[in-house]
Amino acid sequence: MKLSNMFRPTNFKRTIFFLVGDIFLSVISIYLSYLLRFNFDIPNSFFRTIPDAILLVLIVKIPFLYLFRQYFVTWRFYSFVDAKNLVKAHLISYIFILILFIATLNQLHIPRSIALIDMFISLTFLGGFRFFKRILVETSFTDHNPTIFIGINNKSVDLIKSALRGEIDIYPIAVLDENPNVTYLSNIKVFDMNELENMENIKTAIITKELSQKELDKLTNRLTKLNIYDIKIATNFRNKLKDISIEDLLARKPKDIDTTEIQKFIKDKIVLITGAGGSIGSEIVRQCDKFGAKQIIMVDKCEYNLYKIANEVKAIKVLCSINSPILEDVFKEYKPEIVIHAAAYKHVPLCEENPKSCIFNNVFGSIKFINLAIKYKVKKFVNISTDKAVRPTNVMGASKRIIEKYAKNVPSGETEIVSVRFGNVLGSSGSVVPFFKEKIANNENLPVTHPEITRYFMLIPEACSLVLQAGAIAKGGELFILDMGESVKIRDLAQKMIDLSGKDLKIEFVGLRPGEKLYEELLINDADLKTKYESILIINEPQIDFETLKNNIEKLKDDIKILPKIVPDYKGSLAN
Structure with a gap:
């Protein structure tokens, strides 16, 4: 011993x-x-x-x-x-x-x-x-993580008992609640929430009660003003705590995710996912595995990303780009029933610097992939799009808009093709949240392009669930949009992240980047149709002549300047 x-x-x-x-x-x-x-x-x-x-x-x-x-x-x-x-x-x-x-x-x-x-x-x-x-x-023990608990419930009781047994590195000081109905909880004094500002020398706050996003945001502001930056949330797993994150405060959390519908869509199906190692693609892989896909085929050109997701989910791994000739062999051999197309170049400034590469990958790679799905009679093809496709001001957005048009109008035979458009997801690779986290970790000020710039945000798991849900109810030809809630000022997001860090950092405004919008949009017009789910809408777009669209897209190979002709509301650098 x-x-x-x-x-x-x-x-x-x-x-x-x-x-x-x-x-x-x-x-x-x-x-x-x-x-x-x-x-x-x-x-x-x-x-x-x-x-x-x-x-x-x-x-x-x-x-x-x-x-x-x-x-x-x-x-x-x-x-x-x-x-x-x-x-x-x-x-x-x-x-x-x-x-x-x-x-x-x-x-x-x-x-x-x-x-x-x-x-x-x-x-x-x-x-x-x-x-x-x-x-x-x-x-x-007084300097040993003095801690307050927010909420009178079994979670608080369990955590306090764990602290008494020395299992958690905290020192419980008090329990606070809006409507305290007891004086003591596991021998810890209970106070009304109005007493929060009178608490002194508190280092940690543990939130055990269920709060709405607005309530959580308000409480976090109160705590950080008291110099309490170590804020944790009690999870549904016994004695498990997680640090509060910007995702908890800003992300929209849809209430109408229908797991039964998703399971009917995915269970016992052969599913092929492009961009399977990316932020969206990897989560779709996980959910397809969770909902009982018969077989998952993961396609990604990044070796490391494919390796990472392969360590989590047992699936067929195909290392190639969506332009690769070997993809036809994949369709022949595995005969996928559902295709989720998440692969794309998405970084706006890089696409602006490399417009031909962006068009080659996002447009011609996607078209080739759609055509393979039609040729091999895939039952359903789900194309993942972006809010940047609405009145695009950059090449990336315009490339995604072209594929929306192609997916809507291509003669698809037995294949039901649908596009799903949504905004930013919190924490995706290359996005603003991990960028800011890295800056904060290095004690650097946060660069924001403009004081008024806004974006829509959703958590990755919820966005992916709604993508699969939209695919489940699609009949072919729809352009779905996900309700992203209210847009968020990037300045506010940056300030909240600084507040949570407890560091003395500032926001620096650096100016809009090439092709960047102040405001992203999800609708081209207001003629949207509701589905049976509040979080999923359909844009009512008219059919256009497919042969004309196809011919114009072909011309893009030789003349990228034709882009505004295919996307008339494109306002980017190539429109001049």
């Missing part, structure tokens, strides 16, 4: 320590009671009764102390409630002793006044013993 484990506090060790201490102090208390009773000169006839008095008091008092739970309290949380129970245990035990004296006509010849004197001395000794130990322990 390790030496550290021998001295690790346990309930059993704590009980034995209390019990031995109480017996020792009770013996001293009785002897001192005799000394006081006889002015420090105990006659021999009464001195011989001391062992009997000690035995009687211990036989009666110890069980009552046990009954009033004096041996189940952790030292550093010995409270006023526990002190009251100590008094009750003494009163009842000594009343019981006096009753025994009367009932037995005091055959032991113990002076009755000894019981009264000993009761007060014992209370002083045993109570002082507990509070002195608490003071010693508090002295060693």
Whole structure:
């Protein structure tokens, strides 16, 4: 056994320590009671009764102390409630002793006044013993993560108990709630939330109650103003905590994700996913695995990304770009029933610097892929698009708009082709949140392009679930958009991340990048149709002549300047 484990506090060790201490102090208390009773000169006839008095008091008092739970309290949380129970245990035990004296006509010849004197001395000794130990322990723990809990519930109780057992590196100070209906929770004092600003020297706050996003945001602002930056959320897993993140404060969390519909769509199907190693693609892979896909085919040109997701999900791995000739062999061999097309160049400034590469990959690679799906009679093809396709000001957005048009109008035979458009997802590779996190980790100010720039945000898992859900209800030819909620100012996002970090950093405005919009849009016009899910809408777009579209796209290979002719509302650099 390790030496550290021998001295690790346990309930059993704590009980034995209390019990031995109480017996020792009770013996001293009785002897001192005799000394006081006889002015420090105990006659021999009464001195011989001391062992009997000690035995009687211990036989009666110890069980009552046990009954009033004096041996189940952790030292550093010995409270006023526990002190009251100590008094009750003494009163009842000594009343019981006096009753025994009367009932037995005091055959032991113990002076009755000894019981009264000993009761007060014992209370002083045993109570002082507990509070002195608490003071010693508090002295060693007060700088050890003083923590408050927000919420009266079982999560708080479990976490406090874990802290008492030394399983969590925190020191519980108080519990706060909007409507406290108890005074103590696991021996920790409960306060009204209005008392939060009066709390001092708190390092950590643990939120155990369910809060709406606005309530959570408001509470976080209150805590950071009090210089409490270590804010954690209790998860649904026992004693598991996670640091609060910008995703918790800003992401829209749709309430109408229909897992039953998704499972019907995916279960026992052969699913091919492009861009399978990316932020969106990898999550779609995980969800297809979760919902029981018969076989998953992962396509990605990035070796490392494909390797990472392959370590999580058992699937067929195809290392190639969507322009690769080997993809036709994949369709021939595995005969996918569902295709989720998530592969694309998405970084706006890089696409602006490399427009031909962007067009080659995003347009011609996607068209080739769609045509393969039609040729091999894939049942359903889901094209993932972006809000940057709306009135695009950059090549990336225009390339995605072209594929939306192609997917809508191509003669698809037995293949149902649908596009799903949504905004930014929080935490995706190359996006603003990980970029800001890296800057904060390096103690650098956060660069924001413009004070008024806004973006829509959604969590990756929720966005991917809605993509699959849209695919499930699609009949072919639809352009779905996901309801992204309210747009968020990037300046506000940056400030919240700085506040959560507790660092003295600033926001620096650096100017819009080439092709970048101030405001992203999800709708081209207001003629949108509702589905049975509030989070999924359909854009009502008219059909256009496919042959004309196809011919114009072919011309792009030789003349990228024709881009505005294919996307008339494109306002980027190639439109000039």
